[in-house]
Amino acid sequence: MALPWRSRKSGQKTKPEKSVSRTEISIPMHFLCPISLELMKDPVTASTGITYDRQSIETWLGLGNTTCPVTNREMENEELIPNHSIRKVIQDWCVANRSLGVERIPTPKIPVTGSQVADMMSEIGEATRRGDRARCDQLVVKVKNLASESERNRRCFASNGMNGVLAATFNAFAGASSESPAAEILEEALEALATLLPLGEEAASRIGSPESLNRLVSILQHGSWAARLNAALVVKELLASNGAGADVIAGTKGLVEALAKLVEEPISPRAAKASLVSIFYMINRDERAASRVVDLGLVPVLIEVLVGPEKSMCEKALAVLDVLLGCGSGREKAYGHALTMPVLAKKMFRVSDMATELVVSALWKLCRDDEVGGEGRGRCLQDALQAGAFQKLLLLLQVGCGEATKERATNLLKLLNGCRGREECVDTMDFKGLRKPF
Structure with a gap:
């Protein structure tokens, strides 16, 4: 028994007004994987004696199955033996039908x-x-x-x-x-x-030993492009696996500075993302580390990153920015950047649900800051209004959000409502789905 393989005849010209004649090539059934029913590229034999394509049977086993898909018998072990004989026969068949458009399968x-x-x-x-x-x-x-x-x-x-x-x-x-x-x-x-x-x-x-961490810092600062990327990836995984030890790792001399440099002057998007995640782990529970990052000038850099369209990068930048706005020096830097409010308002519904929550948190930290009183606080609220934050927060309450975000959004609306009256900048596309105007 065989399945047809349709292939255009060699040298035949295509005519738009007529259908193209094709030749059917019969593929022997024992060349096909019993799971995918496709020509086997890397045939292997299981302990039950049945031959499969390696990718198909490994996917089957990877799903937790322990039986043979064909015989339904329990497999004694997961060892898969390459079937060189059938692979060689399949390759010879491919070569014999090359003129009909069949490509030879490379030796795996x-x-x-x-x-x-x-x-x-x-x-x-x-x-x-x-x-x-x-x-x-x-x-x-x-x-x-x-x-x-x-x-x-x-x-x-x-x-x-x-x-x-x-x-x-x-x-x-x-x-x-x-x-x-x-x-x-x-x-x-x-x-x-x-x-x-x-x-x-x-x-x-x-x-995580002091010697290894110091070497990682050296590589982050002076290594080749590839080495710096690999060092950033390893540091990120190290911080993710250490949890409570992140503050100890953050104390490594020059580490925060090296990671911040990769965000400010990225060698690749992947390195910048890994560095942002690493910085987040280091500053999330350590206000001193957050102040150090602010002093390195990262707040305006993060705001510039948010201007870009890359969603994954924006989400990570928002996570770091939200933590940095938890300290007074971070908020001060944000107040001094003209794009802070417009960018935060723009990203409220443009990235992800998590990013929306981070935006609301960042806006709340900026607008409720007791240290910015009088004219300064009024300017922050007015900037948020001009950026369309009031309407977007109303929309957020209608579409739904988490309890903490809902509470912050409600309090922000109260603050912003007291400053309404001037002409507001509104993006009408953000009102799609509203039942009635506000």
Whole structure:
């Protein structure tokens, strides 16, 4: 039995007024994956003796299934053996039908196994203990390349604890001079770690050591473009996995400054986003760290970031800005920027539900500030009115929001209502869905 493969005859010209003649190519049924019913690119045989395409059967197993999809028998193990015979026959069939438009399936790369990962981990650990930088470099590059080949390889390395070994290697050479040959292995280990994120408990403990943190700061400041990106990604994961230890990490000399620099002068959107998340973790529970970030001039930088259309970046910038507005110096910087109120009002419904809540929180912190009394406070409220904040807050209460946001929005409306009377700037598109005008 075979399924048809329709292909245009070679050399036949297309005529608009006539249908194009096609030739049906019969694909043998045993070339098709029983799950996807498509031509197998990487045939593997399960413990039940049935051959599947690797991607299909791995997806099946990844969903928690333990039975064979064809026989419904319990699989003794999840080991999948490459079926080189059927793969070679499929490739020969593709070559034979090349003239009919069938492309040859490339020979797949054999994925790493758990035992191979264990051997590599043992070798890296031994080379690290000997201080054999050259051998460490060779093995780490091998891990990095294999992990980049496929998601399956990446999962295999991560599940077997390769992150902990790589972090130990990074920590072992972290104290070396930036000009020493060890600098190369550090960047390679960092890239491999960034490929295998999240870090895991053991790797986070190693990378969180003072020596490793100081080296990460050095790389963030002076490393290559790729190394600085990888360092930002690793720092972000480190802060995410440490929780209560974020304030200790934030105390690392030069770390906050290096991350703020990546936001102010981004080398890539990914690095800037990772830096913003890292800064958020560091300042969220530490007012002193927040004041340091304000002093670095990040408030106007964040407002400029919000002008851009990239939603993910805006959401992260809003999260950091909202925390910085919790301190007096942060609000003072925001008051001095002409775009603060217009940008916040514009982003209220333009990014996400979380961003909308952050905007309301930021507006509330700015408009209720008791330290800005009299004329200064009136100017803030008037700027919010001119930006259309009053109408948007009314709309927000109609469409619904969280209790905390609802309370802030209600209080903001009371403050703004007392300053109404002057001509207001209103974006009529924001009123779609209102039952009646206000």
